Amino acid sequence: MACEPWTEKLDAYLDGEIPAGEAHALQQHLRECTTCAALALAKVQQKLAVKAAAQRFVPDPAFRARIERSIAVRRPSASFFSGRLGWLRVFEIATVAAVLLIGGALFLTIRRGRGEERLISELVDQHVATLASANPVDVISTDRHTVKPWFAGKIPFTFNLPELQGSPFVLVGGRVSYLSQSPGAELIFRVRQHQISVFIFQEGGLTEAREKETLRTALSFEVRTWRHNGLRYFMIGDASPQDLDKLSELLKAAG
Amino acid sequence: MVRWFTLVCVSEERLVSGSFEELAMPLFDRLYNFAHWLTQDRQEAEDLVQETYVKALKGFSSFRPGTNFRAWIYQILHNTFLTSRTGLKSTATVPLDTESDQEDLPAGNDTPESILLRRSDRQLVQEALGRLPLPYREVLLLCEFEEMSYQEISATLAIPIGTVMSRLSRARRALREVVQELQGN
Numbered sequence: 001m002a003c004e005p006w007t008e009k010l011d012a013y014l015d016g017e018i019p020a021g022e023a024h025a026l027q028q029h030l031r032e033c034t035t036c037a038a039l040a041l042a043k044v045q046q047k048l049a050v051k052a053a054a055q056r057f058v059p060d061p062a063f064r065a066r067i068e069r070s071i072a073v074r075r076p077s078a079s080f081f082s083g084r085l086g087w088l089r090v091f092e093i094a095t096v097a098a099v100l101l102i103g104g105a106l107f108l109t110i111r112r113g114r115g116e117e118r119l120i121s122e123l124v125d126q127h128v129a130t131l132a133s134a135n136p137v138d139v140i141s142t143d144r145h146t147v148k149p150w151f152a153g154k155i156p157f158t159f160n161l162p163e164l165q166g167s168p169f170v171l172v173g174g175r176v177s178y179l180s181q182s183p184g185a186e187l188i189f190r191v192r193q194h195q196i197s198v199f200i201f202q203e204g205g206l207t208e209a210r211e212k213e214t215l216r217t218a219l220s221f222e223v224r225t226w227r228h229n230g231l232r233y234f235m236i237g238d239a240s241p242q243d244l245d246k247l248s249e250l251l252k253a254a255g
Numbered sequence: 256m257v258r259w260f261t262l263v264c265v266s267e268e269r270l271v272s273g274s275f276e277e278l279a280m281p282l283f284d285r286l287y288n289f290a291h292w293l294t295q296d297r298q299e300a301e302d303l304v305q306e307t308y309v310k311a312l313k314g315f316s317s318f319r320p321g322t323n324f325r326a327w328i329y330q331i332l333h334n335t336f337l338t339s340r341t342g343l344k345s346t347a348t349v350p351l352d353t354e355s356d357q358e359d360l361p362a363g364n365d366t367p368e369s370i371l372l373r374r375s376d377r378q379l380v381q382e383a384l385g386r387l388p389l390p391y392r393e394v395l396l397l398c399e400f401e402e403m404s405y406q407e408i409s410a411t412l413a414i415p416i417g418t419v420m421s422r423l424s425r426a427r428r429a430l431r432e433v434v435q436e437l438q439g440n
Contacts, residue, residue: 011424015398017405046427047399053380054400057291063301064283067308071276 003036014043124221127197127236137173137188147174155183159200162254169247196237203232224248275315278324293336307332326410383433391426
């Protein structure tokens with residue numbers, strides 16, 4: 001049958017599923033072949049009949065309203081805390097917030113810890129430089145009443161020095177030091193053959209030093225840090241931990 | 256008994272519920288009509304539509320914007336129906352094993368007279384549609400009523416396009432046969 005190739009494509013053509021070129025050729029054939037044209041017309045009628053018949057069932061308005069309401073429940077304006085899962089969501093958010101908070105705190109702690117480490121590392125370097133220097137101090141005096149006034153005008157704060165008489169410690173002298181672009185005092189003490197550096201800075205100038213009081217070692221040096229009267233003290237030396245503790249107690253007592 | 260439960264927020268798709276509503280609600284009447292044709296029962300159709308909306312809402316975050324939402328939600332409805340009791344019963348009785356993409360249907364048997372259905376025969380066509388096996392009924396509804404492309408039907412029913420074409424051809428013929436049978440009675 002000569003029309004067979006065309007009739008095979010008729011359904012796809014009427015469904016709009018054949019390429020434009022083929023559709024054009026088929027249209028041409030339908031204009032010339034009355035049998036195929038009648039068949040196409042009947043198929044179109046069937047499609048329309050099914051389409052009309054298929055529109056049959058209408059949902060109950062109450063059912064539609066229920067679905068609409070249930071979707072509206074999920075809108076941001078709806079009661080956020082309603083329902084069991086609503087509270088689960090609150091819990092979920094609280095958990096995320098807690099994780100963020102802890103993570104943030106941990107990050108800041110690590111960052112600050114690193115900052116503190118950097119400062120101490122820098123001060124240890126200064127202490128080693130002082131030990132290696134031919135002129136370790138700018139003011140040479142064992143007298144606290146000489147050393148303290150020497151710093152007046154050189155650093156923007158003042159401090160008290162302890163009475164060392166009767167203790168194993170000897171004040172060697174002092175020099176101006178800088179840490180994080182802030183001027184401070186470096187005091188050198190001697191205990192037997194060991195030298196101990198005590199650095200004093202204004203607390204406000206050291207944003208990275210947040211720890212209240214630490215007791216640690218850095219590169220085998222004993223390190224003590226504390227705060228007092230808005231000043232930050234760093235003590236570094238190779239003496240015994242007990243010696244550093246004793247000296248720090250004397251300095252704290254002098255206030 | 257309607258199994259009704261409130262759709263509640265589950266995850267971040269809550270933030271785009273407005274979009275879901277805008278996309279899904281215009282299809283509500285048609286989805287219900289389709290569901291009723293599948294289940295042939297009002298109560299079951301309501302359950303099916305409701306479950307479809309619950310699933311679609313929950314899975315909306317996985318829906319890729321810009322893709323075919325209509326095919327997506329019809330697919331959910333269709334799959335949900337297939338796993339329902341009525342759906343399982345319907346598919347179990349259909350001889351789909353005779354269906355083949357490659358098998359060509361004899362086109363020459365059709366004549367204008369043999370396929371003539373008129374819109375005035377609406378009740379008759381509805382009766383015939385209701386009697387069709389489920390795969391034929393749904394493919395006809397998706398093509399003729401929903402005016403889906405073969406591609407959309409393929410996605411909705413999860414069958415190859417070749418199967419869509421052969422199934423459509425069989426469905427149209429089966430419909431005519433049922434109509435003739437009803438007319439004969």
